[in-house]
Amino acid sequence: MKKLINSPETVLDEALAGIAAAHPELRVDAKNKVITRADGTIRAGGVALISGGGSGHEPLHGGFVGPGMLTAACPGEVFTSPVPDQMLAAAQAVDSGAGVLFIVKNYTGDVLNFQMAAELAAEEGIMVKTVVVDDDVAVQDSTWTAGRRGTGATVFVEKIVGALAEQGADLAAVAEMGRRVNACSRSFAVALTACTAPAAGKPGFDLPEDEMEVGVGIHGEPGRRRDKLRPAREIVATALEAILADQPLAAGDETIVMVNGLGATPLLELYVVFNEVATALTGQNVVIARSLVGNYVTSLDMAGVSITVCKADADMLALWDAPVNTPALRWGT
Amino acid sequence: MKKLINSPETVLDEALAGIAAAHPELRVDAKNKVITRADGTIRAGGVALISGGGSGHEPLHGGFVGPGMLTAACPGEVFTSPVPDQMLAAAQAVDSGAGVLFIVKNYTGDVLNFQMAAELAAEEGIMVKTVVVDDDVAVQDSTWTAGRRGTGATVFVEKIVGALAEQGADLAAVAEMGRRVNACSRSFAVALTACTAPAAGKPGFDLPEDEMEVGVGIHGEPGRRRDKLRPAREIVATALEAILADQPLAAGDETIVMVNGLGATPLLELYVVFNEVATALTGQNVVIARSLVGNYVTSLDMAGVSITVCKADADMLALWDAPVNTPALRWGT
Numbered sequence: 001m002k003k004l005i006n007s008p009e010t011v012l013d014e015a016l017a018g019i020a021a022a023h024p025e026l027r028v029d030a031k032n033k034v035i036t037r038a039d040g041t042i043r044a045g046g047v048a049l050i051s052g053g054g055s056g057h058e059p060l061h062g063g064f065v066g067p068g069m070l071t072a073a074c075p076g077e078v079f080t081s082p083v084p085d086q087m088l089a090a091a092q093a094v095d096s097g098a099g100v101l102f103i104v105k106n107y108t109g110d111v112l113n114f115q116m117a118a119e120l121a122a123e124e125g126i127m128v129k130t131v132v133v134d135d136d137v138a139v140q141d142s143t144w145t146a147g148r149r150g151t152g153a154t155v156f157v158e159k160i161v162g163a164l165a166e167q168g169a170d171l172a173a174v175a176e177m178g179r180r181v182n183a184c185s186r187s188f189a190v191a192l193t194a195c196t197a198p199a200a201g202k203p204g205f206d207l208p209e210d211e212m213e214v215g216v217g218i219h220g221e222p223g224r225r226r227d228k229l230r231p232a233r234e235i236v237a238t239a240l241e242a243i244l245a246d247q248p249l250a251a252g253d254e255t256i257v258m259v260n261g262l263g264a265t266p267l268l269e270l271y272v273v274f275n276e277v278a279t280a281l282t283g284q285n286v287v288i289a290r291s292l293v294g295n296y297v298t299s300l301d302m303a304g305v306s307i308t309v310c311k312a313d314a315d316m317l318a319l320w321d322a323p324v325n326t327p328a329l330r331w332g333t
Numbered sequence: 334m335k336k337l338i339n340s341p342e343t344v345l346d347e348a349l350a351g352i353a354a355a356h357p358e359l360r361v362d363a364k365n366k367v368i369t370r371a372d373g374t375i376r377a378g379g380v381a382l383i384s385g386g387g388s389g390h391e392p393l394h395g396g397f398v399g400p401g402m403l404t405a406a407c408p409g410e411v412f413t414s415p416v417p418d419q420m421l422a423a424a425q426a427v428d429s430g431a432g433v434l435f436i437v438k439n440y441t442g443d444v445l446n447f448q449m450a451a452e453l454a455a456e457e458g459i460m461v462k463t464v465v466v467d468d469d470v471a472v473q474d475s476t477w478t479a480g481r482r483g484t485g486a487t488v489f490v491e492k493i494v495g496a497l498a499e500q501g502a503d504l505a506a507v508a509e510m511g512r513r514v515n516a517c518s519r520s521f522a523v524a525l526t527a528c529t530a531p532a533a534g535k536p537g538f539d540l541p542e543d544e545m546e547v548g549v550g551i552h553g554e555p556g557r558r559r560d561k562l563r564p565a566r567e568i569v570a571t572a573l574e575a576i577l578a579d580q581p582l583a584a585g586d587e588t589i590v591m592v593n594g595l596g597a598t599p600l601l602e603l604y605v606v607f608n609e610v611a612t613a614l615t616g617q618n619v620v621i622a623r624s625l626v627g628n629y630v631t632s633l634d635m636a637g638v639s640i641t642v643c644k645a646d647a648d649m650l651a652l653w654d655a656p657v658n659t660p661a662l663r664w665g666t
Contacts, residue, residue, distance in 0.1 A: 272339065293351070330663050
């Protein structure tokens with residue numbers, strides 16, 4: 001295992017210390033492992049947005065804390081759900097009285113822990129609603145998931161709902177928008193290599209030099225099948241076929257598209273992939289109204305790519321364009 | 334070789350098409366391979382800033398084109414200098430009459446080609462000055478370099494000089510600031526794995542599973558030595574020792590620090606490294622006034638990190654804080 005760490009046991013604590021040192025606009029509660037905005041809640045009297053999950057997917061979620069996006073993030077150990085006490089501490093830290101929205105990727109551990117935290121928060125008098133993100137069309141159930149896995153659409157939900165909360169919408173409206181964004185988003189990922197979790201010390205699965213995992217999960221969960229490595233054009237065709245089979249798009253439909261690196265893929269290759277996605281979608285007269293190309297939801301050092309397509313309405317596009325100021329996503333401020 | 338490409342021969346053209354599709358605020362001249370701002374020169378009547386170099390280091394340089402930073406970028410093939418005709422086409426496209434600054438990383442091919450382009454531009458009546466960036470303290474000469482290699486400080490030069498040009502400074506002042514920033518910046522890199530150029534099809538060098546290349550160059554050029562893989566704390570100590578031996582810092586000195594991933598290093602690990610850098614520098618009462626943590630000057634799929642420290646004066650810090658709006662660096666706008 002080749003990693004720039006001191007020890008597997010201290011990775012999360014030391015990374016959190018690094019985040020605190022690099023981003024004075026964030027506050028890191030090292031004891032509770034909660035990242036919040038140094039300037040407090042999302043807006044005075046506004047709904048707070050809390051997300052979280054296992055570490056190893058950076059910049060998700062801590063990199064999306066800031067004005068116009070998350071109010072707080074709860075990072076677990078690598079590929080391990082955070083615990084309810086973390087989420088409760090986050091809710092207590094940021095609730096203004098207007099309530100808290102939990103944004104949860106659909107993995108069994110995350111769902112159970114956020115559910116328990118919601119009950120604990122309710123006992124403390126904090127209103128909580130939850131949006132579960134389950135956009136990955138590759139497989140129905142998976143190693144750590146009942147139903148679909150949650151992946152790239154999390155970024156879309158956090159950005160769009162963050163803008164809505166910033167505008168002063170109430171908890172019900174914010175939760176409803178989160179569900180709408182998830183419902184119109186689909187993702188599909190392909191891995192060229194497995195990733196190595198620090199505590200495991202070896203790759204999560206074996207992948208021969210000439211093969212790829214088609215439909216991989218962000219922890220290296222199995223996808224639909226193994227296949228020989230194909231040219232980017234064919235890989236994109238496979239991914240878009242799966243995405244569009246689940247959510248057809250018509251000519252004139254507007255989309256937000258993310259081509260996301262899984263950790264070890266050069267940006268040069270991500271642009272090659274984005275070119276194929278753009279060629280395929282515009283060939284069907286589907287409009288790519290907004291896009292992201294880069295590393296947003298990673299799987300440690302996995303080589304590969306995920307593609308997320310959100311069929312966005314005018315409300316979502318306007319909220320997408322609203323100012324955001326976080327370490328990993330920043331515009332209009 | 335596992336890459337998300339269609340063929341090694343078409344990588345650059347297709348990546349440029351992807352950049353054009355993803356960033357409507359940029360204009361890509363596919364024939365001349367020049368990336369400019371869709372809205373024209375850096376400011377009406379202002380000095381234009383042009384950089385470039387081999388591809389494979391994304392987001393450098395195309396990702397830094399935009400208001401407050403570069404006016405144009407000339408990407409060569411992977412790890413191959415762009416040609417003088419590209420640079421001339423860029424200069425002709427963006428010169429407002431106030432002249433052009435070439436920002437050149439110190440590799441022999443880049444230096445010769447930009448020099449030839451400067452002569453061609455002069456024949457066309459375009460004023461040109463050149464800043465050569467040579468911040469890498471690891472080795473004096475290298476495979477492709479006479480003198481020191483240019484690496485992470487390029488980002489600092491492009492950002493700070495871009496802000497100065499945006500303010501309306503003339504060519505001489507802009508060039509002088511570029512030299513000042515380079516003169517007070519130092520870098521050092523460590524590779525855990527070699528990178529694979531698409532045309533080569535195999536890693537650029539062999540590195541045993543338990544070793545690292547200490548002082549590696551951004552094309553995989555040899556560093557100072559091979560060493561056993563060490564904990565992050567020791568790697569950072571080695572890098573900072575080399576940097577500070579060349580440019581001592583005193584208590585109270587203000588710095589801009591970049592912890593830069595070489596392509597395949599998880600952001601989680603970069604934060605662990607930044608924590609060590611911050612601990613070491615603040616332990617000497619050196620102030621990290623500004624910082625960047627992420628992938629800014631990559632080496633395709635190389636695992637590893639470079640550390641760049643700029644001893645910044647008040648002018649530089651003010652210019653650093655000025656608005657910038659590019660795909661890879663964006664704030665204040």
